[in-house]
Amino acid sequence: MAETERWDRVYASEPHLYTTEPNALLVQVAKSMACGQALDIGMGQGRNAVWLAARGWDVTGIDPSGEGVRQVETSGARVHALQRSAEEFDLGVEAWDLIAGIYVHGALLRIAERVIAALRPGGVLVVEGFHRDVMKLGIEGMTGGQLGYKTNALLRHFLPLRIERYEDCIALADWRRIEAPIVRMVARKPVSGATE
Ligand SMILES: C[S@@+](CC[C@H](N)C(=O)[O-])C[C@H]1O[C@@H](n2cnc3c(N)ncnc32)[C@H](O)[C@@H]1O
Secondary structure, three states: OHHHHHHHHHHHHOOOOEOOOOOHHHHHHHHOOOOOEEEEEOOOOOHHHHHHHHOOOEEEEEOOOHHHHHHHHHHOOOEEEEOOOOOOOOOOOOOEEEEEEEOOOHHHHHOHHHHHHHEEEEEEEEEEEEEHHHHHHOOOOOOOOOOOEOOOHHHHHOOOOEEEEEEEEEEEOOEOOOEEEEEEEEEEOOOOOOOO
16 A cells, blocks of 8 residues: 555656656567557556557556556546556456566566466567666665566566567666666467477
8 A cells, every 4th residue: 555655646746757658668569569458567657558559459557556547547548547456456368468567576476377377379478677686776765675576587487478588687767767777578478389
């Protein structure tokens, strides 16, 4: 709850802490696919969900932040915006062509098995977030030592998928546009009969 209140406050008082541009990796992957059904986990103020919807995707975005959901709803974008945490949302089975987890970290790992089940065969998971080393930068507001993916955590949690791309690098983060340790992953659910 404290986490949700924090995001409500951030979105109400610092609406442009994140870039308003959609995530570059998500854009690249989505442009290579035919439009289908997409789920944005932890959509925040909806920069990614709104972009996908504008390109013709049927998008559902979930976030426990009521303020984030409100901003998406009032934007007029055709996004099914739900005030729901990843843990309480029923992702379904083989329901999504594309699942995005952009700067959501622990919430995504906690539901990894359900994310894998929820992808359609051939469907793609796109993830970008901080590496845990970001805590070493001592940035104000990043406290508790818990933010970011531990080394190879994404690989371990999503190993049943085919990891098409994985990067552990220093790059410009979408958050505050700071240079930071970033992890990126594109992983596809194998279709039945695919080579192991
Ligand atoms: C760093 S923001 C990223 C927002 C958005 N994905 C983006 O890239 O602009 C993290 C978001 O995750 C949401 N979040 C936190 N815990 C969550 C959970 N358990 N399930 C789903 N979303 C969660 C927060 O409310 C917040 O909006």
